[in-house]
Amino acid sequence: MSVVRFWRNQVNRYNLEGTHCNSCDEYFYPPRSMCPTCRREGELESHRFEGKGEIVTYTIIHSAAEGFENQSPYPLAIVKLDEGASLTSPIVADPEEMYIGMRVKPVFRKLGESGDKGMIYYGTKFAPDKND
Amino acid sequence: MRDVAIIGIKSTKFGELWDYSFRDIFVEAGLGAIKDAGISGDEINGLYVGNMSGGQFVDQEHIGALIADYSGLARNLHIPSTRVEAACASGGLALRQGVMSVASGYQDFVVAAGVEKMTDVNSAAASSALAAASDREWEGIMGATFPGLYAMIAKKHIHKYGTTSEQLADVAVKNHLNGSMNPISQYKKKITRESVFNSIMVADPLHIFDCSPITDGAAALVLAPAEVAHEYTDNPIYIKASAQASDTIALHDRRDITTLDATVAAGKRAYDMANLKPDDIDVAEVHDCFTIAEICAIEDLGFVKKGEGGKYTEDGYTAVNGQIPVNTSGGLKSCGHPVGATGVKQAVEIVHQLRGEAGKRQVENAEIGMTHNVGGSGATAVVHILSNKR
Numbered sequence: 001m002s003v004v005r006f007w008r009n010q011v012n013r014y015n016l017e018g019t020h021c022n023s024c025d026e027y028f029y030p031p032r033s034m035c036p037t038c039r040r041e042g043e044l045e046s047h048r049f050e051g052k053g054e055i056v057t058y059t060i061i062h063s064a065a066e067g068f069e070n071q072s073p074y075p076l077a078i079v080k081l082d083e084g085a086s087l088t089s090p091i092v093a094d095p096e097e098m099y100i101g102m103r104v105k106p107v108f109r110k111l112g113e114s115g116d117k118g119m120i121y122y123g124t125k126f127a128p129d130k131n132d
Numbered sequence: 133m134r135d136v137a138i139i140g141i142k143s144t145k146f147g148e149l150w151d152y153s154f155r156d157i158f159v160e161a162g163l164g165a166i167k168d169a170g171i172s173g174d175e176i177n178g179l180y181v182g183n184m185s186g187g188q189f190v191d192q193e194h195i196g197a198l199i200a201d202y203s204g205l206a207r208n209l210h211i212p213s214t215r216v217e218a219a220c221a222s223g224g225l226a227l228r229q230g231v232m233s234v235a236s237g238y239q240d241f242v243v244a245a246g247v248e249k250m251t252d253v254n255s256a257a258a259s260s261a262l263a264a265a266s267d268r269e270w271e272g273i274m275g276a277t278f279p280g281l282y283a284m285i286a287k288k289h290i291h292k293y294g295t296t297s298e299q300l301a302d303v304a305v306k307n308h309l310n311g312s313m314n315p316i317s318q319y320k321k322k323i324t325r326e327s328v329f330n331s332i333m334v335a336d337p338l339h340i341f342d343c344s345p346i347t348d349g350a351a352a353l354v355l356a357p358a359e360v361a362h363e364y365t366d367n368p369i370y371i372k373a374s375a376q377a378s379d380t381i382a383l384h385d386r387r388d389i390t391t392l393d394a395t396v397a398a399g400k401r402a403y404d405m406a407n408l409k410p411d412d413i414d415v416a417e418v419h420d421c422f423t424i425a426e427i428c429a430i431e432d433l434g435f436v437k438k439g440e441g442g443k444y445t446e447d448g449y450t451a452v453n454g455q456i457p458v459n460t461s462g463g464l465k466s467c468g469h470p471v472g473a474t475g476v477k478q479a480v481e482i483v484h485q486l487r488g489e490a491g492k493r494q495v496e497n498a499e500i501g502m503t504h505n506v507g508g509s510g511a512t513a514v515v516h517i518l519s520n521k522r
C-alpha cells in the first residue's frame with residue numbers, strides 16, 4: 001500500500017479512532033462518513049475506542065499476507081470492541097492459546113512492511129487481556 | 133419484460149493453460165458459444181464480459197474492447213462490448229447484465245462471457261490480486277488473506293454448529309469426484325479425506341485442498357428473446373430468475389459471520405421471481421471457493437437448515453445421485469476457478485444438465501437448475517434459476 005494511502009488513516013489506526021452515530025447510537029471502526037442505518041439522517045462524530053473487546057472468530061494464517069511473511073504462522077481474528085464495532089486484526093499471542101470468546105486489549109505494534117519501498121507500517125494490534 | 137433464453141454455450145478447458153493467451157481463451161469460448169447457437173456474428177447486438185482483474189493478472193484493462201476486437205466484432209461491426217467486475221462474481225454479473233438487456237428489449241442477441249488468465253503471474257502476485265476482493269485497507273493491510281477470511285467463517289461455523297473438518301473435506305472429496313467426470317475440469321483425480329488432511333495448512337482449519345485453485349479459463353453464453361429461441365436451437369434453456377444482492381465489503385461488519393446475507397437476499401429474490409422454492413431445484417452450481425463456502429451456500433440458499441450443511445454433505449445429500457446435487461461440474465474446487473469466468477461456467481454446466489448432455493455426471497430428470505456466484509467474502513451474490521421448460 002502506498003505511503004500516502006496509509007498516512008491518510010494513520011490517526012485512526014494509531015488511536016483506534018472511529019465514528020459514532022448520534023442518531024442511532026451505533027459505533028463504527030473503521031470510521032464511516034455515512035451511517036448505514038440512518039443514512040442522511042445520521043449524525044456522525046469521531047470516537048476514540050477504549051480498545052477492549054472479545055474474539056468473535058479467528059484463524060492461524062500459515063500462508064502469509066504480503067508484508068507478513070516473516071511473522072507466519074500468525075493468529076488473525078475478528079475482534080468485537082465493547083462499544084459494538086468489529087474489526088480484523090492480528091493477535092499478539094501463541095497460536096495455541098487462541099479461543100473464541102477470548103478477551104483482548106489493544107497494543108501498538110509494527111503491522112507489516114511493504115517489501116519494495118521498505119516502508120514499515122505501525123498500528124494497533126490486539127493481545128490477550130489476562131486481567132479481564 | 134421479455135422472457136430470455138440461452139441458445140448457445142461454450143467453456144474452454146480449465147487449468148494452467150501455459151500455451152494459451154488471454155486472447156486465445158476468450159476467442160475460443162465466445163466463438164464456440166456463437167457456433168453452438170448457430171447464429172452469425174452480425175446478429176449479435178452486444179457483449180458483456182466478466183473479468184475481475186485483467187489489470188493485475190495480464191496488465192491489461194479495456195477488456196471489453198479487446199474482446200470485441202479479437203472476436204471479430206469490432207472493426208467492421210462495431211458491436212458494443214462492456215466489461216463488468218464484481219471480483220469472483222464478475223461472470224454471474226455479466227450474465228445478469230445480458231439477461232437484463234434482452235429482457236428489457238434494449239438488445240435482442242447478446243453474448244454473456246467471462247474470462248480470467250491467472251497463471252501469467254506467480255502465485256504470490258495472484259494471491260495479492262485476489263486479496264483485492266476484500267477490504268484492502270481494513271482487512272488486507274491487517275494481515276488478512278482471502279483463505280484467512282473463509283477460515284474465520286469456518287472456525288465460527290465449527291464453533292457454533294459443531295461442523296467438523298471431516299465434513300469440510302467431504303465437500304472437496306465430492307467435488308473432485310464430480311470433476312473427474314467433467315472433460316473441462318482442471319483436476320481429474322479423485323481425492324480422499326486423508327489427502328485433504330495431509331495437504332499443507334493454509335489458514336487453520338483450511339488446508340490447501342479446501343481451497344479452489346488458480347486457473348485459466350473462459351466461458352460464454354448466447355442469450356436471445358425466448359419467443360425466437362426455437363428458431364436457433366431445439367433445446368433452449370430459459371432464465372426463470374436473475375437476482376443480485378450486496379453486503380458489507382468487510383467480513384467483520386457482517387450481521388452473522390456464518391451467514392452470507394447477500395446469498396440469502398439474492399436467493400430469496402430469485403425464488404420470488406421464479407415463483408419457486410428450494411425444494412423445486414433439481415441441480416445447483418454454488419460458489420465453493422473454499423469447502424466451507426459450499427456448506428454456507430447450501431444453507432443460505434435454503435436447501436438445508438442453517439448449521440446442518442456439514443452433516444448433509446457427509447450424508448451424500450449433495451452428491452450427483454443425492455436429493456439436491458451440488459456442483460456436478462466439480463465446482464470451483466475441482467473444475468477450477470478462473471475468477472471472472474466462474475459465474476458463466478456455472479451456467480454452462482446447468483445448461484448441460486438441463487439439456488441432458490452431462491454424461492456420467494448427469495442428474496436424472498433435471499428440469500430446474502440454479503447458479504450461485506459470490507464476490508469476495510460475500511459482499512456480492514448473484515443467483516440465477518434456469519429451466520428447460522418455458
Ligand SMILES: [Zn+2]
Nearest residue numbers: 021024035038
Ligand atoms: Zn445512525
